[in-house]
Amino acid sequence: MAKDDDKKEAAPAGDAPAPKKERVQKPKGEGKKKAAEPAGPVPTYKREKPPKLKALYDQTIRPQMVKEFSYTTVMQVPRIVKITVNMGLGKARTSPR
Numbered sequence: 001m002a003k004d005d006d007k008k009e010a011a012p013a014g015d016a017p018a019p020k021k022e023r024v025q026k027p028k029g030e031g032k033k034k035a036a037e038p039a040g041p042v043p044t045y046k047r048e049k050p051p052k053l054k055a056l057y058d059q060t061i062r063p064q065m066v067k068e069f070s071y072t073t074v075m076q077v078p079r080i081v082k083i084t085v086n087m088g089l090g091k092a093r094t095s096p097r
Contacts, residue, residue: 053083 049055057080065077 054080 050058062074062077065071066074069076071077
């Protein structure tokens with residue numbers, strides 16, 4: 001008990017304890033999030049036509065390569081797996097408009 005009395009005496013007499021903040025009651029059901037609907041698999045995009053460059057390669061370049069390199073089957077012709085386009089920025093990167 002002596003320790004409790006010391007703490008009370010050490011506190012300045014002019015300071016009153018800070019009032020407690022009261023919690024605001026929210027109506028029930030307002031703060032709840034809606035349950036997520038099951039999304040399922042993402043729909044895939046089906047192309048109607050092949051990409052233009054692939055069609056060009058298959059229709060014109062492949063037959064030319066078969067003749068030029070005298071391949072016996074079409075399967076010997078190299079196929080295109082991925083096309084990467086490099087967009088050079090040059091001046092646009094150093095001098096903004």
